[in-house]
Amino acid sequence: MPAAPKTMRETHASVAGVTRIFPAVGGQPPVHALGPLDLDLAKGEFFAVVGPSGCGKSTLLEVLAGLSAPTEGTVTFEGRPVAGQVPDGVGVVFQEDASFPWLTVWDNVAFGLRRAGFEAAEIKRRVDYAVGFMGLADFAQAYPAQLSGGMRQRVCIARTLVLQPRLILLDEPFGALDQQTRLLMGDELLRLWRETGATVLLITHALDEAAMLSDRVGAMSARPGRFIDLVETGWPRDRDSRIVSDESFGRLTGHLWSLLREESMKASGHKR
Amino acid sequence: MSRVGWIRLAIVLGAVGLLELLCQTGVIKTMTMIPPSRMAVELWKMAESGKLGAPVAKTLSNVLAAFVLSVALGFIAGLLIHSLPRFRRALDPLLASYYAVPFFVFYPVLIVIFGMSDLPIIIIGFLFGVVAMIINTLNGLDRIPPVLLKVGRMNRMGSLQTALLIKLPSAAPYLFTGVKLAVAYSFIGVIASEFILSGAGIGYDIAYAYNNFDNRTMYALMLFILTTVTAVNMALYIWEQRMLKRRMGGR
Amino acid sequence: MSASAVDKAAAAKPANPALRRWMDFILLIAGLVGVWYGLHLWAGDVALTSPYATVAKLIQLMGQAWFWPHVGETLLALFYSLLIASVGGLGLGTLLGIHRLSGQIAEPILVALYALPKITLYPLILLIFGLGLSAKVAFGAIHGIIPVTIFALNAVRNIKPVYLKTARVMRLTPLQAMRTVWVPAALPEIVSGQRIGFALTLLGVLLGEMFASQQGLGFLIINAIGLNDVPTIMALALLLALFAVTVSSLLLALDRKLHARS
Structure with a gap:
């Protein structure tokens, strides 16, 4: 596995x-969901986050997107602080089906451009x-209801893509899809990443997905989530789902599981 | 039309036909009910003579006013109540028992306040319709998937834009139920008030005809109300089905 | 904000959420009475009796011997109508829910009937039943039976097929399946239907009494309207509202409990 040249990082x-600490609700104690945690995303890199369920992966994404404010610490995007608002140039794809059922596929994709006030000709292009x-x-x-789950998720990705985001955040975007569709969608995502040159952060619970798609994988601990380790995958930029038959893919996935096994047991209440 | 639709139509036509037969053969006395065909003929005669125009115009315009007020104010009130969860929890038992309170008892009160005009009747129709709209608006707002609102925030939309472009269309199927009920309750409120309390409109004319043993006029007007309300409902039902089909796909 | 600040905020909140809900409800009622009083001040004594005078009038009415037979008459009519509407609607709705084709055929017809202003049919009911208790009962029942039927139909139709399959896998007899699967699965929606059925049955009975009757609270109201006796109208409206809200709240509490469980 050749290491990525570190000198190029920006x-x-x-x-x-x-x-991130969620305040107490209805007699429940406050929940310390995340951190303290540090992360630098290099320009153009594909970063995946894996971790046991409930470890604060999605919280990390929401904080990075400006959808929720951190309790402590700072978030910066392109040198400017992210404070309570979604910065220009950041796109998010959610796990849940976020397509609007009342709009056609085309109008769904055009939604963000219309809000941003683009000209009709530019929107169409x-x-x-x-x-x-x-x-x-x-x-x-067609309307979203006429499409399969995978196709609907494509609509959501296209809706993010048209805004030409420089940072794309994906929150388990293929979580509801079957395994074959996931692999194909993974290829689409790699193609999109290469073509746009955007920085990608992918949250996933699938270790193989993280191992296959990313340049670096951040393995998180059980709640409150922190990074246990950052693993370089060393894949070439020009890759696709066929690398799952590569020898080092199995080794990589196995390594991630050895990092996370104990944390996952903690998260699901196992006792040793 | 589907097979189910044809069977339904056959059943309704069969029921009307049976009623016709029972009336024609004298099993149901003319004193009790005149045959449906006679009702239609009487209604046609009334329409031709121009006797129908004034009460119909009065009733329908009052219903329309009550309906528009119910839907508009009910939606706004629903949005407000939804944004105040504590207030809403306290309000729930009152909303749930609302329809058991007969509002037209306040007719005299409204007359004293607003005078002898159409306004008291419109207000009663509105009081009947508005709560159905509020309840269904709340229902619809409860069921907006949170992820759609996040999309709104991703696009940096303000609260007005979010309400109009995401909340309103997302809650639309429930709002439509509210609209259908608001139509029905506006009719019920207006006609019940006319029937019992007021001195004009179709409801009053039916009560007047009953008190004067004028069965022909009474049944002609009843037929008019029943067919009008059913026609309005059918139109809304078909519109709703079309909208739902698009949103639910082939499912 | 640090973790300890969050802890303090949590400690400051009242410990009992049920108590707070009751406080909120009482505050809301107080607010409504306040609005009522404000309207009374604005519209004047002739148009709208004050809250205090209304309660006083109600107590005075309740102290009179002639008042109670009217209450009894209304309650009796309500009881019979409710019996017909709940039992009849439940039976009809269950049958239509089990037999899918009948359900599909009947549902739009029921919805159309629900939307009709049934008051227009009252003369017909009087012509069939004559003046008296049976006309009121019939009128109350036709108001209540349709929503009860619609809810029962949907309750039975929407039982998850996997529950019924489970019952078959466990080889339950039809009676066992009914008792342990069908009824518990459909009950929450059925209770919702009964709640709405109660409200509309009461409305129907009162409408019936207002139009053609010599007995009952509806008759007293229409009498007071004729005499423009605003205090009596207000007192009777208050009595009915209290009764309706109390019964509805009990049914709503039951409804919530059943829905939270499923």
Whole structure:
């Protein structure tokens, strides 16, 4: 596994000393969900986060996206602090189906551009491109309910893609899909990443998905989530799902599991 | 039309036909009910003579006013109540028992306040319709998937934009139920008030005809109300089904 | 904010959420009485009796011997109508829920009937039943039976197929399946239907009494309206509202409990 050249790194987004504590609700004690935690995302890198369920992965994403404020610590994107608002140039794809059932595929993809006040001709150019890129051209006038789960997730990715984000955050985007569809969607995601040059942060509970897609994997502990280890995968930039048959893929996945096994047992209440 | 639709139509037509037969053969006395075909003929005669125009215009315009007020104010009130969860919890038992309180008892009170105009009747129709709209608005807002609101925040939308472009369309199926009920309750409130309390409108004319043993006028007007309300409902039902089909797909 | 600050915020909150809910409800009622009083001040004594005078009038009415037979008459009519509406609606709805085709055929018809202003049919009911208790009962029952039927239909139809399959896998007899699977699965929605059925049955009975009757609270109200006796109207409206809210709240509490469980 050749290590990525470290000298080329340019920090694109970072979190420093971030914690997130959910205040007490209805007699329940407050929940310390995350951190303290530091992370530097290099420009153009593909970073995956894995960890046991409930370890604060999604919280990390929400803090990075500006959807929720950290209790302590700072978040920066392109050198500017992220404070309570979603910064320009950040796109998020959620795990839940976030397509609008009342809009056609085309109008769903155009939604963000219309809010941002783009001209009609520019909207048409970008939406047609994104719809084609995600393989949705034949379904542009269909409604989400007529599509499969995988196709609907493509709609959501296309809707993020048209805004040309420089940082794309994905929160278990393929969590609800079957394994074969996941692998194919993984290929799409790699193609998108190469073509746009964007920085990608992928939250996933699937160790093989993290191992296959990313340049670096951050393994998180049980709640409150911190990074136990950052693992370099060493894959070439030009890769696809066929690397699952590569010898080192199995070794990588196995290494991640050895890091997480104990944490996962803690998270699901196992006693040793 | 589907097979189920044809069977349903056959059953309804069969029921009307049976009623016709029972009336024609004298099993049901003319004193009790006139045959449905006679009701239709009488209604047609009334329409031709122009006797129908004034009460129909009065009743329908009052229903329309009550309906528009119910839907608009019910939606706004629903949005407000939804944003105040503590207030809402306290309000719930009152909303749940609302329809057991007969509002037209306040008609005299409203007359004293607003005078002898159409306003008291419109207000009673509104009082009947608005709560159905509030309840269904709350229902719809409760069921908006949180992820859709996050998409709104990702696009840096303000609260008005979010309400109009995400909350409203997302809750639309429930709002539509509210709209359908608001139509029904506006009719019920207005016609019940006319029937018992007021001196004009179709409801009053039915009560007047009953008190004067004028069965032909009474049944003609009843037929008019029943067919009008059913037609409005069918139209809304078809519109709703079309919208739901698009949103639910082939499922 | 540090973790200890969060702890302090948690400690400051009242310990008993049920108590707080009751306080909120009492505050809301106090607010409504306040609005009522404000309207009374604005509209004047002739238009709207004050809260205090209304309660005083109600107590005075309740102290009179002639008042109670009217209450009894209304309660009796309500009892019979409710019996017909709940039992009849439950039976009809269950049958339509089990037999899918009948359910599909009947549902839009029931919804259309639900939306009709049934007051227009009251003369027909009077012509069939004549003046008296049976006309009121019939009128109350036709108001209540339709929502009860619609809810029961949906309750039975929407039982998850996997529950019924489980019952078959466990080889329950039809009676056992009914008792241990069908009824518990459908009960929450059925209770919701009974709640709405109660409200509309009461409305139907009062409407019936208002239009053509010599007995009952509806008759007293229409009498007071004729005499423009605002204190009596208000006192009777208050009595009915208290009764309706109390019964509805009990049914709502039961409804919530059953829905929270499923």
